Amino acid sequence: MTATRAEVCVAACAEAFRGDGEILAGAMGGLVPSLGARLARATFEPDLVISDGQAYLVDAEQAVEGWLPYRAVLDLLASGRRHVMMGPVQIDAHGNANISCIGPWERPKRQLLGARGAPGNTVNHTTSYWIPRHAPRVLTPRVDLVCGIGYDRAASAGYAARFHEIRRVVTDLAVLDFAPAGPMAGDGGGGCGGVGCGGGVPRMRLASVHPGVTVDQVVEATGFELTVPGDVPTTPAPDPEALRILRDVLDPAGAREAEVPGG
Structure with a gap:
């Protein structure tokens, strides 16, 4: 079975949660x-x-297993026992993300959700992002309003951002992570996983390109300079069993294909 682009993206989002164990997973950036x-x-x-x-x-x-009152969510959030995947309208090279407005906040061209829980999420626990349309206006040199903080602001916050981690950014073209800036960047290793983990403030790095996508396509569609390792792998497709579960159990109607068309 050959996986579609949408199915590769689902598998890449699933991989962002690998190793998390018994924590609260929140996926609020789309299907x-x-x-x-x-x-x-x-x-x-x-x-x-x-x-x-x-x-x-x-x-x-999606069968109900238990009750989760909102006060319990806040307890988990504040202790780092949560990992959310949000959908930013803008994100920069350090992972600062905007979900609030386009244009100056005093008089925006477009009003969106508002900052909502993004500041607390990014300060208190692991955050990843899903971007269904990889484009320079989304992956941009500067976000119009910082809602979720990136590695540069987390470094300035010190102990208050001790749980800060932006683990993955999954787009319709690629998987991105963050590597320390400076001599350690682009060494082909894993993501940073913490504030200022050596070599300077982490910047966004190209971790893999989806099947059929080239490195040049990703670079061209990004509005800032990506860290690009010498060898960029292809994003793994879901294995046959995972593909069966996705198609037959989780999304038999194939609604995922509408979120990532053309794959």
Whole structure:
């Protein structure tokens, strides 16, 4: 079975949760990251705790497993026991993200969600991002309003941002992570996973390109200079069992394809 681009993106979102264990997973950036969290739960992360986004805990097939009052979410959030995947309208090279408005905040051209929980999420626990349209106006040199903080601002915050980690940015073209700036950048290793983890403030790095996508395409579609290792791998497609679960159990209607067309 050959995976579509959308299915590769779902698998990449699932991989962002690998190793998390028994923490609360929140996927609020669209259908693809939601399917990713559920696929992770159904395959390699069985202890992952998933919320329906309202008041209940659910399994991979969205059957109710328990009750999760909002006060409990705040307790988990403040202790670092949560990993969310959000959908920014803008993100810069250090991971500062905007979900609030386009244009100056005093008189924006477009009003969006508002900052909502982004500041607390990025300060208090692991955050990843899903971007369904990789473009220079989204991956931009400067965001119009910082809602979720990036590695530069987290470094300035010191101990208050001790749980800060931007683990992955998954787009319709590629998977991106963050590597220390300076001599350590582009060494082909794993993501930074912490504030100022050696070699300077981490910057966004190209971790893999999706099947059929070239490095040049990703670079051209990014509005700032990416760190590009010498050898960029291809994003792995879901294995046959994961693909079966995704197609037959989690999303039999194929709604994922509408979020990443043309794959």
